[in-house]
Amino acid sequence: xTIHRRALLGALAAAPLAAPALAQAPRPIRVIVPFGVxxxxxxxxxxxxxxxxxxxxxxxxxxxxxGAGSTIGAAAAAxxxxxxxxxxxxxxxxxxMKALYANFPFDPIESYAPVALxxxxxxxxxxxxxxxxxxxxxxxxxxRSRNGEANFGTAGIGATSHLSxxxxxxxxxxxxxxxxxxxxxxxxxxxxxxxxxxxxxxxTLLAPLMADNRVRGLAVTTAQRSSMxxxxxxxxxxxxxxxxxxxxxxxxxxxxxxDSAIRPIAAAAATAVRDPATKERLARAGxxxxxDTSPEALAAHLRVEVAKWSELVRALNIRGG
Numbered sequence: 497x498t499i500h501r502r503a504l505l506g507a508l509a510a511a512p513l514a515a516p517a518l519a520q521a522p523r524p525i526r527v528i529v530p531f532g533v534x535x536x537x538x539x540x541x542x543x544x545x546x547x548x549x550x551x552x553x554x555x556x557x558x559x560x561x562x563g564a565g566s567t568i569g570a571a572a573a574a575x576x577x578x579x580x581x582x583x584x585x586x587x588x589x590x591x592x593m594k595a596l597y598a599n600f601p602f603d604p605i606e607s608y609a610p611v612a613l614x615x616x617x618x619x620x621x622x623x624x625x626x627x628x629x630x631x632x633x634x635x636x637x638x639x640r641s642r643n644g645e646a647n648f649g650t651a652g653i654g655a656t657s658h659l660s661x662x663x664x665x666x667x668x669x670x671x672x673x674x675x676x677x678x679x680x681x682x683x684x685x686x687x688x689x690x691x692x693x694x695x696x697x698x699x700t701l702l703a704p705l706m707a708d709n710r711v712r713g714l715a716v717t718t719a720q721r722s723s724m725x726x727x728x729x730x731x732x733x734x735x736x737x738x739x740x741x742x743x744x745x746x747x748x749x750x751x752x753x754x755d756s757a758i759r760p761i762a763a764a765a766a767t768a769v770r771d772p773a774t775k776e777r778l779a780r781a782g783x784x785x786x787x788d789t790s791p792e793a794l795a796a797h798l799r800v801e802v803a804k805w806s807e808l809v810r811a812l813n814i815r816g817g
Contacts, residue, residue: 664731717739
């Protein structure tokens with residue numbers, strides 16, 4: 497009994513000492529990725545937070561909330577408390593969500609606070625080996641011969657891949673049938689199986705499949721050639737003048753998040769993309785970094801991209817699911 501009584505008294509005496517230590521433990525930052533695991537945005541987010549978390553002295557936990565053209569994750573980010581404990585790593589799809597989903601209650605500019613403009617990557621146009629096309633002109637001829645029945649795989653309506661394909665439709669008039677998936681890897685799996693016939697998506701995911709002859713690469717989407725796939729022309733070079741699309745990522749917080757909470761996260765992101773080891777990992781993933789990563793740079797870039805992609809969505813009368 498004496499031993500038990502002494503142990504109990506000791507535990508009670510130690511409790512006040514433990515409580516302040518627990519209270520001082522840093523709260524994790526919730527990092528919403530509005531896409532499934534394994535897509536480009538998810539890869540970029542996980543590389544960045546490996547550097548940012550120690551720099552901030554706080555755990556950072558990725559939460560994948562994919563689906564509905566990234567609007568599920570975007571809505572969760574917009575509804576979060578504006579206290580610096582929630583951020584979202586968004587993609588090009590963020591710019592068009594209001595135009596795509598008429599009832600979506602949030603605005604890509606007004607409902608979010610810009611934090612950092614981080615990375616960009618060319619996408620690559622690939623076809624299943626059964627498709628009788630070896631370059632862009634023969635690919636466009638094949639699309640037109642299918643009268644809109646060619647199957648195009650994408651990680652959801654409004655995803656970067658989908659908008660990139662719709663830009664091709666607008667500039668060439670070549671039609672196709674959109675087959676949306678919840679995640680990019682699901683679409684890639686069906687592409688290699690021949691259930692969809694072409695994709696426009698991350699060179700990080702598709703370049704290895706090109707090397708194994710499981711898919712055939714035709715062109716990249718940016719105005720300049722890719723350092724990862726220098727053998728491929730740009731779509732503009734290959735006969736689609738004016739075509740330019742990149743998969744870029746930015747970090748956002750809920751609107752109303754104070755500047756005092758945003759600036760440390762912005763500084764950590766800026767340092768991350770310039771850290772040699774992090775930059776090398778991003779480069780191996782086929783991703784370049786922006787020179788100016790500031791909140792102001794993201795705000796300016798976002799305004800341009802919202803105008804570009806919203807106009808495309810309205811011009812083609814595209815509607816989200």
